[in-house]
Amino acid sequence: MKLADAESRGFDPERLARIDDFITAQYIDTGRLPNAQLLIARDGDPVHFSQFGHLRADGTAMREDALFRIASMTKPVTSIAFMQLVEQCKVALDDPVARVLPKFADLRVYTGGGGSIPFAPGQRAEPMRFVDLLTHMSGLTYGFQNRTSIDAAYRDARLDMPRRGMNSDEYITALAKIPLEFSPGERWNYSVSTDVLGVAVERLSGLKLGDYFERHIFAPLEMTDTGFDAAIDRADRLGDAWAYTPRDAPRVIDSAERSRMLEPAEFHSGGGGLISTIGDYHRFCTMLLNRGMLDKARIVAPKTLDLMTANHLPDDADLTRISRSAFSEASNAGSGFGLGFATVIDPARTLMPASRGEFYWGGVYSTAFFVDPVERITMVFMTQLYxxxxxxxxxxLKTLIYSALVRSNSR
Incomplete structure (x- = not known):
């Protein structure tokens, strides 16, 4: 990968080198992580790229164009796709979801039941709006929250990031039968909301979600290795996925040679189904940094991205005040939530170096990205540990990156 001169871009090269030393000593040599890739850029130009470990348990070497399951880093892509349709006035943020997905017309809030006991009829919920899906204030949940009877019903119905075994119609039908955790707009809870949003993109556009992404996002951005089925004809570039095991080395939970990612996706999960490379996702982040444009490709308007990265939580709250989620990809203190991204609203409360207005997200396999519009820094981190x-x-990583930044735009 061609790198710009880090020193001329405001970084101390010796301090940047400490990042690789830290990852090697703390995570690779100790066996905590099987592999990693890190790409840091300023003004869209990469100033640091490094890779570590092996692609697969059999010792296959890591490669620059390795394919990763980016899981919930799919969500910002889906959110951008939906906002493209908002820009065309095909839908509005305050439209009821039931306008596009009629199964959501009579949603109920949980009042009792679950497991072997049928759910109680429940209280009628406030109409769910598309803004509730984008902000995760919809009342939906994830089965892996492992907290309530609603979560258990999601696990039984296999509603967390499905790939095969149901189509989008069947998914919405199954989801609409389960009560909500709360009435839309009342609380924040990490959920399958973006999967529902992806189905709405399909209904509004008349395209399968992956086809919509390819036509309106990936092809314009030249993201040639990203898609729901990207691993099928690039199988040699897909790595294993591992899971943390207490007191032992990580174990493989999705072998690259037998991965479900090598089968065509029946359901295109807008919340977690994409495969990508670090280079492709860097291009996506650079588009975000440039307020919706990369090279000559305009993906969304600057004001649209400004709206997406503003805090939409009531009373400008951070997630500690409004979240009931047992798990999410956000660091709650000092972070609000926009339309598809967590956003830093109070850097001091994060207890990390950060810029107000920085936005970020990650995936359940420990991938991550952030975009800092003030310092014009982007970071993409890839690995495959669940x-x-x-x-x-x-x-x-954020602490190490900002510690290497010696020429700041903030003062």
Whole structure:
């Protein structure tokens, strides 16, 4: 990968080198992570790229164009796709979801039941709006939250990031039968909301979600290795996925040679189904940094991205005040939530170096990205360890990156 001169872009090269030393000593040599890739850029130009470990348990070497399951880093892509349709006035943020997905016309809030006991009829919910899906204030949940009877019903119905076994119609039908955790707009809860949003993109555009992405996002941005089925004809570039195991080395939970990612996706999960490379996702982040444009490709308007990265939580709250989620990809203190991204609203409360207005997200296999519009820095980090809450590497990377920045735009 061609790199710009880090020193001329405001970084101390010796301090940047400490990042690789840290990853090697703390995560690779110790066996905590099987592999990693890190790309840091300023003004869209990469100033640091490094890779570590092996692609597969059999020792296959890591490669620059390795394919990763980016899981919930799919969500910002889906959110951008939906906002493209908002820009065309095909839908509005305050439209009821039931306008596009009629199964959501009579949603109920949980009042009792679950497991072997049928759910109680429940209280009628406030109409769910598309803004509720984008902000994760819809009342939906994830089965892996492992907190309530609603979560258990999601697990039974296999509603967390499905790939095969149901189509989008069947998905919405199954989801609409389960009560909501709360009435839309009342709380924040990490959920399958973006999967529902992806189905809405399909209905509004008349295209399968992956086809919509390819036509309106990936092809214009020249993201040639990203898609729901991107691994099928690039199987040699797909790595294994591992899971954390207490007191032992990570174990493989999705072998690259037998991965479900090598089968065509029946359901295109807008919340977590994409495969990508670090180079492709860097291009996506650079588009975000440039307020919706990369090279000559305009993906969304600057004001649209400004709206997406503003805090939409009530009373400008951060997630600690409004979240009831047992798990998410956000660091709650000092972070609000926009239309598809967590956004830093109070850097001091994050207890990390950060800029107000920085936005970010990650995936359950410990992938991560952030975009800092003030310092004009982007970072993409790739690995394949489940779950992303295992280690504090995202916080550590941010600290190391900002510690290497010696010419700041903030003052």
């Amino acid at each position: 779950p992303s809450s295992t280690y504090p590497i995202r916080r550590q």
